[in-house]
Amino acid sequence: PLPDAIGRLLAFAFGPLLGIGFLGLFHLIATHRDGPALRFGVAFALMAGVAVTTMLVVQVGNNMFLESQLAAAESESVKEAARLAHRSVNQVQILIDVVWDIFICGAGICVGWAMLRHPGFGRVFGWSGIIASALLLYFNLDTFPMPPANAGSIDLGPLVAVWMLVVFARSLWLARQMKQAD
Known part of the structure; x- marks a missing residue:
């Protein structure tokens, strides 16, 4: 296993x-067709990057705090109280996850729209x-404030x-093709 700090x-x-990847994608798509959909999509992706980082820091920090409380607990009732408090506080992280989903979905919709007429991506990448x-x-908004998977629904994350991942892999391939053509 990795040291905790590295993990x-x-x-x-x-x-x-994620933000860096979308900025690279912007430059690739914008060489063919720049517009508001692409720009808003990348802006949403940058905000999604901030949201997911916030969510992960809160999630990991809360879990580390719970572990330290459990290790210091002198009785089972104190441990149970710590677990109960953690379940309540963990809802904040779950709600920040919705913020992440809102912005990453906005990015997917807008960048997908910008891909529709791009020769390297086209309708398949765009519409998917x-x-x-x-x-x-x-599905996230339908089951809000519960995550779809916790509410017995479909999690399409x-x-x-x-x-x-496929878009970023395709982007690397297209960038390489463009470089070879120069």
Whole structure:
């Protein structure tokens, strides 16, 4: 296992790296077609990066605090009180997760729209991003304040994540093709 500080660094780097990835995607798409959808999408992605970093810091910090309380507890009743307090406080992290979903879905919808007429992405990438993001947002708002998975609904977060991974992989491939053409 990784040292705790390294594990936290990797987890907390996700949001900033997401923002950097979307800025790179902006430059790739904007060379063909720049517009408000692309710009709003990247702005939403940057806000999503801040939201997910906030969520992860709160989540990890709360869990670390609970562990220290449990280790210091002198009785089972004190441990149970700590667990109860943690469940209540953990709701904040769950609600910040909704903020992350709102902004990352906004990014997926807007950037997907910007991809529709891009020769390297087109309708398949564009519509799949729009639809997956819109559905994820719908299910999150439909089950609010509970996450869809906790409410017995469908969590499409992994689908949006796969779409983004494929988009970033495609972006790297397209950037390489453009560089070779120069």
